[in-house]
Amino acid sequence: xxxxxxxxxxxxxxxxxxxxxxxxxxxxxxxxxxxxxxxxxxxxxxxxxxxxxxxxxxxxxxxxxxxxxxxxxxxxxxxxxxxxxxxxxxxxxxxxxxxxxxxxxxxxxxxxxxxxxxxxxxxxxxxxxxxxxxxxxxxxxxxxxxxxxxxxxxxxxxxxxxxxxxxxxxxx
Ligand code: UDP
Numbered sequence: 001x002x003x004x005x006x007x008x009x010x011x012x013x014x015x016x017x018x019x020x021x022x023x024x025x026x027x028x029x030x031x032x033x034x035x036x037x038x039x040x041x042x043x044x045x046x047x048x049x050x051x052x053x054x055x056x057x058x059x060x061x062x063x064x065x066x067x068x069x070x071x072x073x074x075x076x077x078x079x080x081x082x083x084x085x086x087x088x089x090x091x092x093x094x095x096x097x098x099x100x101x102x103x104x105x106x107x108x109x110x111x112x113x114x115x116x117x118x119x120x121x122x123x124x125x126x127x128x129x130x131x132x133x134x135x136x137x138x139x140x141x142x143x144x145x146x147x148x149x150x151x152x153x154x155x156x157x158x159x160x161x162x163x164x165x166x167x168x169x170x171x172x
Contacts, residue, residue, distance in 0.1 A: 005044040005120060007152035008035070009143035012053035012081055014158045021053055023084050031158075032088035035125060039094060044120040046150055048128045048143040049085055051077030057135065071135035075102055078139060082129035083107070095124045101133030101142070113149050120150065 010031065017024025039045055054077035060070030082098045089096045097119045098108040108129060109115065119126045131142040140157075147155045 003043060003153040005046070005150065005152045006038070007143060007147035007150065007155045008045060008047045009140065009155060009157040010047055010049050010085070011139070011158065012050035012077065014050075015081055015084070016053045023053065023081065025088075028084060028088040029092065031085070032092040032094065035089060036092045036094050039123065039125060044123070046116065046120060046126045046128065046146065046152060047085065048131075048139055048146055049078050049081045050139040051075070051081055051131075053077075054080060068135040071137075072102075075130045075133070075135075078131055079104060079108065079129040082127045086127055089125055089127075095122075096127060097124050098127045098129055101128070101130035104130075116146075117150055126150075 014031075015023045015028055017027035035045055035047070051074050055070070055073045057065075057067055057069075057071030057074040060073065061067040079098075079100055079102075082100070086096045086098045097116075099111045099116055100108045101111050103110050111128065111130075111133075116126050116128075128142065128146050131137055131139045132145055143155055143157070146152075
């Protein structure tokens, strides 16, 4: 197998399916099945989940909201998505752990690098919520950070576009 450990970045928008916001349960279970198929090949899977389908701090700031407050909301949005993805994966029979960069102990484990790596070696899918835990960052930055920390072999990004473009396909 080419890759032993992968870091998948799933944007919040990828969970919307054809909706305008929120989560499409059908799309979510399709992702869960796809991720399950990857784990069945013996590949360790960690996932950084976005929150753009629910809230982005920068959008809040454009409407006059305090940016840091908005970013906190965005980070919590990623935790909501993480819980939804965890549920879908467990429904598909995949063992998971959700770890968050901001502590929310009754709901998820805090991010602890060595624990995350231990889960992965045991075949559990680890979902990272809360981005980097810092405002003014995005979950793309979190994906790169976590990938390096857990020594992933590759970062794969799931977005709503279907290829490689030299201009934004949604603006053409
Ligand atoms: N966010 C943040 N710090 C981080 C990651 C995310 O403050 O390290 C906030 C930020 O407001 C961002 C929102 O969470 O707009 C949702 O994340 P992102 O926009 O990266 O989600 P995606 O585009 O992947 O759905």
